[in-house]
Amino acid sequence: MKNEEKKNRNLGGRPPKIDPAVHRYSISLTAEENARFLTLFETSGMHVMAHFITACVFQKGIKTVKIDKATMDYYMRLTSFYSQFRAVGVNYNQVVKILYQKFSERKASAFLYKLEKQTAEFAVLSQKIISLTEEFEEKHLKKES
DSSP states (O other): OHHHHHHSOOOOSOOOOSSOOOOOOOOOOOHHHHHHHHHHHHHHTOSOHHHHHHHHHTTOOOOOOOOOHHHHHHHHHHHHHHHHHHHHHHHHHHHHHHHHHHSOHHHHHHHHHHHHHHHHHHHHHHHHHHHHHHHHIIIIIOOOO
16 A cells, blocks of 8 residues: 555656657857847747747748837827826716706806817817827828738
């Protein structure tokens, strides 16, 4: 019984792979080739160089990802602006509701008139933002065929 316990005992460690990679190859690159290779590796977005080399050898397709920081920054600011725009819309509805609840019809109409003027200015500003966004997309984000 003690012999069976010793045989079935967990030795710990990592379980062995089903198909381990045991064949290794070595190549030599010039300084220029190495710089080009490292550039391709960095732009591929892969984290493991061995996987990148395997993809190159078997031509699985190499992805090249370019991230433009200015475009990302613009996108993040536009997203935050959109959330603020929605918040203004919610606040607008709340203000109109409170105006008619708390004030007389005449006072509420006067305040609403001022609010409408500001809303018109806000609409013009939002149209300018939309046109700038479309212009930015045409210049920087659209891929030419």
